[in-house]
Amino acid sequence: MRWTEKKPDFTPESVDAGFHSLGFLECLNVLTKFRSRPVIVLQKTIMKDIIEHLKKRNVEMGGLLLGRVFQDVDCPSDFFVTVEKVIQSSTFSSTNVSLEMAADVWNAAREQGAAGQYVIGWYHSHPNLGAFFSGTDRHTQRSFFNQRHSVGLVVDPIRNERKFFMGPESDELPVEHTIQL
Ligand SMILES: [Zn+2]
Numbered sequence: 001m002r003w004t005e006k007k008p009d010f011t012p013e014s015v016d017a018g019f020h021s022l023g024f025l026e027c028l029n030v031l032t033k034f035r036s037r038p039v040i041v042l043q044k045t046i047m048k049d050i051i052e053h054l055k056k057r058n059v060e061m062g063g064l065l066l067g068r069v070f071q072d073v074d075c076p077s078d079f080f081v082t083v084e085k086v087i088q089s090s091t092f093s094s095t096n097v098s099l100e101m102a103a104d105v106w107n108a109a110r111e112q113g114a115a116g117q118y119v120i121g122w123y124h125s126h127p128n129l130g131a132f133f134s135g136t137d138r139h140t141q142r143s144f145f146n147q148r149h150s151v152g153l154v155v156d157p158i159r160n161e162r163k164f165f166m167g168p169e170s171d172e173l174p175v176e177h178t179i180q181l
Contacts, residue, residue: 012076038149047180058127063101063123064086122153138170151164
């Protein structure tokens with residue numbers, strides 16, 4: 001499918017609600033960091049699922065990330081995101097004017113997403129090119145994943161590199177702001 005007018009609908013939840021699903025140490029970890037900039041919490045098998053997908057072929061591949069956004073009720077600029085599910089796309093092509101994924105990707109996201117889960121971002125591979133956001137990737141992020149909580153993940157499965165970017169301006173997130181459960 002071509003991404004043109006799809007706008008992900010989402011409702012942020014309270015930080016307290018987010019802490020219910022985290023252990024004590026993870027809560028502490030999020031609390032000490034998310035005041036300065038956002039934190040991404042990856043549920044257990046997420047990176048494994050993504051890398052297994054992206055290692056299958058030596059071409060650019062990608063998919064969607066499903067999850068939730070938790071924001072501080074009193075200070076809505078402070079928030080963290082949980083990535084809870086991966087929707088693999090069988091086809092993937094991104095150019096300066098479009099992002100194309102398999103036609104069933106949105107349906108899969110809708111069907112496989114649990115209540116409260118939304119499309120919160122995307123991931124794609126740079127086989128043996130290194131993990132960085134190209135001009136095209138920044139354009140894709142700005143066009144289609146332009147909420148402040150939108151996650152862009154790029155992985156080089158050959159060099160074993162990965163980087164997370166967030167928001168419409170593709171701000172790189174420091175490694176310590178990603179927490180793996
Ligand atoms: Zn790219």
